[in-house]
Amino acid sequence: MKLGAIEGGGTKFICGIGSADGHLLDSISIPTTTPEQTLGHVMQYFAQFDVQSIGFGSFGPVGTDPNKSNYGQMLNTPKPHWAGFPMLSYLKTQLQMPIVVDTDVNMAALGEATWGAAVGLDSCLYMTVGTGIGAGAIMKGRIVHGFAHTEMGHLLIRKHREDTFNGNCPFHTDCLEGLAAGPAIEARSGRKGALLDREDQLWELEAYYLAQALVNIALVLMPKKVIMGGGVMNQTQLFPYIREQVKHLMQDYLELPEDWIVPPGLGKFSALKGALVQARMNV
Structure with a gap:
């Protein structure tokens, strides 16, 4: 089973493919520019793989409650062009699999608790x-x-x-x-x-x-x-x-x-591996 992981930062988005035991099989770094351009590259990357689920750890503030209408939406960030952007909805236009969204630091904490x-x-x-x-x-x-x-x-x-x-x-x-x-x-x-x-x-x-x-x-x-x-x-x-x-x-x-x-016990991969954990929980 292949799982997808996204660590979305203000400078770059790191996307990866991994297994349920936390082994990374592939990864790519994408510069953070506009939401449409950055997330467009994200969707192109994952379209190459047959993944069951994606964990997405984003810079914040971001909606993290699945029961609220702003789930997966960027909130009041000073990052130009990103405030209010519906990231999850945008990703779902092309990625037809479960995607769970949380903050990058929450994903990192989860990764370190699981494997770090x-x-x-x-x-x-x-x-x-x-x-x-x-x-x-x-x-x-x-x-x-x-x-x-x-x-x-x-x-x-x-x-x-x-x-x-x-x-x-x-x-x-x-x-x-x-x-x-x-x-x-x-x-x-x-x-x-x-x-x-x-x-x-x-x-x-x-x-x-x-x-x-x-x-x-x-x-x-x-x-x-x-x-x-x-x-x-x-x-x-x-x-x-x-x-x-x-x-x-x-x-x-x-x-x-x-x-x-x-x-970090996982070095620079704490958040990416935490996103794999979230993806695994969402299959």
């Missing part, structure tokens, strides 16, 4: 830090949803007393994403994070903001494992900084496991 760093645990958090910040949570083996999907990238956090950057979230200005996502790093330094020195003090400031978010999430959800991925987290020097800041901010109130904060 959180195997054997009934709860985990997956946070991606890149062009934006998002997080998905698994609790008691299920993805956490409410009246909509979680938006932990927009947590309101304290600014560092020495930080003069206003923040650049178009909705909340100085929320977590506005202070700590890749564009915020570039706005502060004038260079992309990948070009900064590993010892640059900016990384300690970055860790301060990410640690605040993790402490807040820990106090609410108590996930048994936190997995941090995305382009910014390729700066692996961040992990010890974040762990140190989490310990400091927690002030001995809770004792967290030494291996509580880890990189």
Whole structure:
């Protein structure tokens, strides 16, 4: 049985074909341009294969409740051309198979819980830090949803007393994403994070903001494992900084496991493999 998987991001869509045991057989990367152009290429890709079901993890915000009329529709995103676009309906014009839609970070959390760093645990958090910040949570083996999907990238956090950057979230200005996502790093330094020195003090400031978010999430959800991925987290020097800041901010109130904060066990394929899990559930 062949299953389809889509990881839809603001920069690129990654599509793949895989088996029910999580083995990827083929994948392709498609630049994210307009919805019609991008999803047109997605449909052309899957038309080559006999797939039983597709899991679609999208950047957000996106409708994730199958009982609502906006299921599979892009919501109020700042991404040009995408706000309000009915992605699922558009895909269904050519792909006549079940398609289940959720966020890319929820799919990543599911992938890591099934085959990655959180195997054997009934709860985990997956946070991606890149062009934006998002997080998905698994609790008691299920993805956490409410009246909509979680938006932990927009947590309101304290600014560092020495930080003069206003923040650049178009909705909340100085929320977590506005202070700590890749564009915020570039706005502060004038260079992309990948070009900064590993010892640059900016990384300690970055860790301060990410640690605040993790402490807040820990106090609410108590996930048994936190997995941090995305382009910014390729700066692996961040992990010890974040762990140190989490310990400091927690002030001995809770004792967290030494291996509580880890990189993805599935590398860059967390969301794609999580989408395979969702596709498998929907056959």
